[in-house]
Amino acid sequence: MVNINLNLSFPMRKTFIILEKKQLFMKDFSNLTFDKVTIVMTSMSRWDGEFSSASWSLAKTFAQTQKVIYVDYPFTFLDYLKERKKPSVKARKSALIWGNNSIKQLSQFSPKLYALSPPLMLPINWLPQGSLYNFFSNWNDRRLAKSISKALKELHEEAFIYFNSFNPLYLTKLPNSFKPNAFVYQSRDNIRALEPYLRKHGARKEIEAVQSADLSLVTSRMLQKDLEALSGKKVAYFPNAADFELFKSAYELELNVPKDLKNIPKPIIGYTGNICHRLDYDLIKTVCEANPDKSMVMVGPRNHQGHTDINLDEIPNLYFTGPKKIEQLPQYLAHFQLLILPFLCNEVTKSIYPLKINEYLASGKPIVATPFSEDIQLFHPLISLEKSPQDFNKAIEMELTTNTEEKAKSRYTEASKNTWKGRVKLFWELLMD
Structure with missing residues (x-):
């Protein structure tokens, strides 16, 4: 040193x-x-x-x-x-x-x-x-x-x-x-x-x-x-880490619904971040198909070209908002019912401590992720970790039906440490x- x-x-x-x-x-x-x-x-x-x-x-x-x-x-x-x-x-x-x-x-x-x-x-x-x-x-x-x-x-x-x-x-x-x-x-x-x-x-x-x-x-x-x-x-x-002072507003305050969410049916499964080579698009498609009663909203720039053959725009319950400034993200997190990190499990992602995990936790919302890295695994059992599409879908349903204020507070408290x-x-x- x-x-x-x-x-x-x-x-x-x-x-x-x-x-x-x-x-x-x-x-x-x-x-x-x-x-x-x-x-x-x-x-x-x-x-x-x-x-x-x-x-x-x-x-x-x-x-x-x-x-x-x-x-x-x-x-x-x-x-x-x-x-x-x-x-x-x-x-x-x-x-x-x-x-x-x-x-x-x-x-x-x-x-x-x-x-x-x-x-x-x-x-x-x-x-x-x-x-x-x-x-x-x-x-x-x-x-x-x-x-x-x-x-x-x-x-x-x-x-x-x-x-x-x-x-x-x-x-x-x-x-x-x-x-x-x-x-x-x-x-x-x-x-x-x-x-x-x-x-x-x-x-x-x-x-x-x-x-x-x-x-x-x-x-x-x-x-x-x-x-x-x-x-x-x-x-x-x-x-x-996270800007806890910014993202805690999604947990503590009643934030207005963003205009581009007003006409999207709830419950909403949300993702924020770059839509890029790290994501498992087969998993995303499967989650959308297995949950026709739910909407999936992805907030961020679309840079998936060349990383999937799936036509994401043809999936009826998948929505894109485009990129947003970091100051706007708590407003979106506040109106999502569940958050996901659907990353591939490969050489690229196994060395990732995702920026968004503590932002997600600060909102208090339930989270389902793939077990892509040693670092993300440290957040279990505060978040659900599942790799296969079948288990990922089961975890979404479980997290939505068993969520409590006590669990939300635990997630929020964990974010306050990071x-x-x-x-x-x-x-x-x-x-x-």
């Missing part, structure tokens, strides 16, 4: 960061408390993306106490050509092309939270592994690091922690000119089992990040075992260990 002397109530004195090559850097933080250290966070999502991400939720929580620069996942020149007509890209045009107005204060979330739109990067993932890829990857990294340094200067900040929250394609090994007070890398998915685009260079570069970082974090027990074996370094368990505020506290403990 990195030897950084941060304290929640006392000023930091001398901070010593020992980097991989055993070089010793000393900074005098005599008058600096931990909440004055800026967090610079990169990830594979953007702050205004279609669905919530763990990195964005964590960034917003850090920003309650200290400055945070949330760095957008970079656009390449090719991305810009393809997406230049989108409103979100047009709004970033000056930053992407000229490097102007790249830092934006997100005061609607916190006066301490900023978004950084870095300049366009070279599209290099098509290159094979080797010296040419490494040359252009280093060029991209220097370009990204320079934009971060410029933002820090604009905000008059010197001390900062660089937190790479699962972006294995950029800044996995830091340029010599980029000197954070600590480098943290976090893994949230098994890259070695993901789509070829990310796996091609990301699998190797993630190991590079773990070996370069002062502190490495993972969100699941399986990832912890894998990355420790592959990197030869200690990796800390740092599971996902908050982003609690994870921030854990982060500082791990960093100071």
